[in-house]
Every structure is written in structure tokens, then in C-alpha cells.
Amino acid sequence: MKNLNPIMISGKEVLPLIEGGKGINASDGRSSGAWAHENCVGTFSGVSPDYYDENGKVIPEHYLTKNRLTRHVEMVEQSIKGCLAQAKIAHEISGGNGRIHMNMLWELAGSQQILTGVLEKAKGLINGVTCGAGLPYNLGEIASKFGVYYYPIISSARAFQVLWKRAYNRFMEYLGGVVYEDPWLAGGHNGLSNAEDPQTPQTPYERLVELRKTMNSVGLHEKPIILAGGVWALEDWQDYIDNPDIGKIAFQFGTRPMITKESPISDAWKKLMLQVKKGDVILQKFSPTGFFSSAIKNTFLSRLMERKQGEITFQKEASDEYSYPLEISETKKIFIKPEDAEKANKQIAAGYSEIKETPDDTVVFLSADEWVQMKEDRKNCVGCLSQCQFSAWSQAKGNSGRLPDPRSYCIHKTLYDVSHNGSIVDNLLFAGHQVYRFATDPLYRNGIPSVKELIERIKTGK
Numbered sequence: 001m002k003n004l005n006p007i008m009i010s011g012k013e014v015l016p017l018i019e020g021g022k023g024i025n026a027s028d029g030r031s032s033g034a035w036a037h038e039n040c041v042g043t044f045s046g047v048s049p050d051y052y053d054e055n056g057k058v059i060p061e062h063y064l065t066k067n068r069l070t071r072h073v074e075m076v077e078q079s080i081k082g083c084l085a086q087a088k089i090a091h092e093i094s095g096g097n098g099r100i101h102m103n104m105l106w107e108l109a110g111s112q113q114i115l116t117g118v119l120e121k122a123k124g125l126i127n128g129v130t131c132g133a134g135l136p137y138n139l140g141e142i143a144s145k146f147g148v149y150y151y152p153i154i155s156s157a158r159a160f161q162v163l164w165k166r167a168y169n170r171f172m173e174y175l176g177g178v179v180y181e182d183p184w185l186a187g188g189h190n191g192l193s194n195a196e197d198p199q200t201p202q203t204p205y206e207r208l209v210e211l212r213k214t215m216n217s218v219g220l221h222e223k224p225i226i227l228a229g230g231v232w233a234l235e236d237w238q239d240y241i242d243n244p245d246i247g248k249i250a251f252q253f254g255t256r257p258m259i260t261k262e263s264p265i266s267d268a269w270k271k272l273m274l275q276v277k278k279g280d281v282i283l284q285k286f287s288p289t290g291f292f293s294s295a296i297k298n299t300f301l302s303r304l305m306e307r308k309q310g311e312i313t314f315q316k317e318a319s320d321e322y323s324y325p326l327e328i329s330e331t332k333k334i335f336i337k338p339e340d341a342e343k344a345n346k347q348i349a350a351g352y353s354e355i356k357e358t359p360d361d362t363v364v365f366l367s368a369d370e371w372v373q374m375k376e377d378r379k380n381c382v383g384c385l386s387q388c389q390f391s392a393w394s395q396a397k398g399n400s401g402r403l404p405d406p407r408s409y410c411i412h413k414t415l416y417d418v419s420h421n422g423s424i425v426d427n428l429l430f431a432g433h434q435v436y437r438f439a440t441d442p443l444y445r446n447g448i449p450s451v452k453e454l455i456e457r458i459k460t461g462k
């Protein structure tokens with residue numbers, strides 16, 4: 001195992017080990033503070049973080065208004081309070097060691113407002129901001145205004161080049177580094193482009209070399225690349241350390257820190273992760289953001305997969321090809337291909353008799369309960385995304401004008417629920433593709449390690 005030498009991150013020499021930000025509440029002030037305490041970097045999530053009453057009890061997210069637009073405003077206000085609460089906790093726990101970063105999801109509605117609102121009040125508490133899920137053009141300007149370092153999360157050299165040319169070249173001083181997140185391996189949302197095949201992963205090495213070339217060509221030789229996605233044991237990444245073709249590098253861990261004493265996720269969730277097998281994490285495209293994402297195959301994800309498998313194309317008028325009539329409501333009939341009739345009738349017979357149109361001229365089959373829940377979830381929308389495929393909410397227009405997609409789900413509801421002791425069966429469980437390693441890693445044999453113990457282990461290369 002090569003020596004892990006400290007490098008400059010967000011204005012301080014720290015170990016090149018980073019806890020990745022995880023929303024909602026899957027990395028928080030406590031976990032990030034513990035990482036910083038060990039002279040590493042901790043990242044709390046800025047997506048609807050918890051905040052507390054005067055007795056230190058979590059104030060559950062609540063909405064006083066009925067309209068999506070005004071609830072969106074309430075969501076932004078609560079997020080700012082939550083970020084400040086988590087930043088303070090992190091800062092206290094860190095004891096002034098290491099670095100504290102905040103993670104922001106660019107596709108979150110109001111992300112710029114939240115970031116600005118937090119940085120205005122968090123002087124000295126937050127050293128850096130990481131931001132992915134989309135192309136965060138304005139990140140450099142906002143962070144630089146507050147003298148805070150910024151880290152775009154990208155999955156290709158090309159994406160960085162676009163950001164650099166359009167915006168970041170004017171805000172070079174506070175560009176802390178670039179997070180390369182492997183789009184085939186990382187937990188959470190994945191930045192696969194249309195040209196990349198989810199079934200054909202590429203090793204990160206060539207992609208990192210390409211990114212370093214791009215960064216060097218614009219004078220960013222000294223800025224580190226932070227490698228995220230699939231990082232478990234550093235002995236697997238020896239070729240990447242002290243390698244002039246890659247340059248300064250730090251390693252970001254997303255999934256592995258989830259089983260530590262300081263990790264905020266529930267015991268049931270930790271227990272489940274300890275038992276996941278290879279192949280149980282699925283890279284799929286059900287997220288209402290439209291991005292690919294990686295999550296554990298549980299009942300929640302299986303049902304989405306089944307629904308997608310049961311999808312059938314249709315036409316509104318009968319034709320030679322689409323000649324089989326299918327009643328989808330008392331007043332509406334559509335036409336499907338005769339060869340799909342059996343597939344449709346089987347689903348109806350199995351109780352999936354609510355037939356719902358998607359924005360792609362297809363229908364999917366839901367149970368009556370699922371349909372009731374879907375309507376309820378759409379009604380309760382708080383406008384958390386800039387564009388939501390599930391509810392057709394659009395921050396810019398109020399409604400995107402597209403048909404709400406029944407193949408998707410309310411990500412806000414499910415991530416909030418699972419991170420507040422909700423079901424680990426009926427909610428989405430984001431995880432990276434190396435999660436199966438918990439089951440055989442000796443570190444977890446005698447119970448759950450502390451962050452300190454995990455970092456000690458990581459330093460040995462294991």
C-alpha cells in the first residue's frame with residue numbers, strides 16, 4: 001500500500017479521503033463532522049436536511065400551504081434551516097480538524113437559492129460545496145462570492161470542459177477540484193450520457209487520464225481529481241496513486257461510510273446492506289429526474305421493474321397493426337397490437353387493472369392501491385425538483401405540460417421516508433455497486449465500526 005500523503009483540499013492539508021454527500025439525510029452533520037475530525041473531508045447533504053427544536057428533537061418536514069408553488073417556497077426555507085443546523089453540528093464535531101463540505105443537487109428546485117441562503121449565514125462552517133446531477137454552471141460564481149471552494153461532480157472530461165468554457169474559467173481561484181463519479185458504479189444518481197451504454201461499463205482509468213489532460217490544458221495541474229464510485233479498498237487503486245497521468249487524487253466513499261456508528265441511516269437499513277449480494281444493485285432509469293441511478297433491488301424497485309416490463313405501446317385509433325381494443329376507463333378505449341393482448345390481460349387478471357398512459361405512447365398496469373397512492377403522492381408534491389417526470393411539476397412553469405409518468409415515483413417522499421425510519425422494503429435504497437462487499441469484509445464481522453475505525457482500515461489499503 002502506497003503512502004497516502006495529505007493534499008490541499010478547500011484551503012487545508014488533509015488526508016485525501018472524502019465521505020460523499022448523500023441525500024436525504026444519509027450523510028449529515030454527525031457523519032461529516034466525524035470524517036473531518038479524522039483530518040479527512042466530510043460531506044453533509046443539503047437536500048432537505050433535518051433541523052431541530054429547542055430540545056434537540058428533529059422537526060419533521062411539514063407544509064402549511066396547499067399549493068405546489070408555495071410548498072416549494074416552504075421546502076426551500078426548511079432546507080436552508082436544515083443545512084445550517086447540519087453545518088453547525090459538523091463543525092462542532094470536527095473540532096476544527098479536516099474539512100466540511102456540503103452537497104447540493106443541481107436539479108433540486110431552488111438549489112441556487114438554497115446554496116446562497118446557506119452560504120450567507122454559514123461563514124466559517126462550510127469549506128466546500130460539491131454539486132452534481134446536472135451541469136451546475138452557476139456553482140462557481142455562487143461559491144466564489146462567499147470564498148468557499150467548489151467541486152463539480154462530473155462523469156466525463158467532456159462535461160467538465162463544457163462547464164469550464166461556459167462558466168468556471170472566470171472562477172478558477174475557488175475551484176477546489178473535480179469529482180469524477182463513475183457512472184456505472186456509484187450509488188445514487190449516475191451521469192451516464194446518451195452515448196454511454198449502461199450495460200457496457202468503462203474502467204475509470206482512461207476516463208481519469210482524459211480528465212487530467214483536459215484540466216492540465218487549462219492550467220489546473222494542481223487541482224485534485226476526486227474519484228468516486230466503486231471505491232472500497234485502496235489496495236484496488238494503487239495504480240491511481242502517485243501516477244503522473246492522473247495527478248493529484250483523492251478518494252470519495254459513498255456507500256462504505258453508510259455502515260458506521262455515526263451514519264444516520266436506520267439500523268434496519270444497515271442490517272440489510274450487510275446482506276446484499278453481488279448483482280442486487282440495479283442501474284435503472286426510473287428516477288423522476290430523468291437520470292440513471294443505482295439502488296438495491298427490494299420490493300420498491302422490483303415493482304417498478306415489473307411495471308416497466310409490463311409496458312405496452314398503443315395508438316388512439318385502430319390500425320392494421322394496432323387492432324386490439326383495450327378499455328382503459330369507462331369512457332376511453334385504446335388500441336394495442338394483438339400480440340400484446342395476452343400480456344395486457346395477464347396483468348389485468350393479476351389485479352393490475354388500472355391502465356395508465358405514459359408520455360411515450362405506452363401504457364403501464366397498476367393495482368388499484370398503487371394508483372390511489374400515486375394520486376396521493378402527486379397531490380402532496382412539494383416541488384422539490386426543477387423538472388419532475390413523475391408529477392409533471394416544473395419550477396419554471398409550474399407544470400411541464402407533459403403527461404405525468406406512472407413509471408416513475410416521488411423521490412422526495414421515498415428518500416425522506418427511508419431516512420426517517422421508514423420501510424426499507426417499500427422505499428428506494430440508493431447504493432453503489434460494491435455494496436455486496438459488506439457481507440464478506442472482516443471489518444464488519446464484530447459489529448459496526450466507528451468512522452475513526454473505518455478510516456484507520458482504509459489507510460491500510462483494506
Ligand SMILES: Cc1cc2nc3c(=O)[nH]c(=O)nc-3n(C[C@H](O)[C@H](O)[C@H](O)COP(=O)(O)O)c2cc1C
Pocket residue numbers: 019020021022023024026045047103104105131132133153181185186187188189228229230231252253254255256429430431432433434
Ligand atoms: C444513499 C446514497 C445517496 C446519495 N445521494 C447523493 C446526493 O444527494 N448527491 C450526490 O451528489 N451524490 C449522492 N450520492 C453519491 C455519493 O456521494 C458518492 O459519490 C457515491 O456513492 C460514490 O460511489 P460508491 O457508492 O460506490 O462509494 C449518494 C449515494 C448513496 C449511496
Ligand code: SF4
Pocket residue numbers: 288377378380381382383384385387388389390391393409410411412413
Ligand atoms: S412529485 Fe415528488 S419528486 Fe416530483 S417534484 Fe414533487 S416532491 Fe419532488
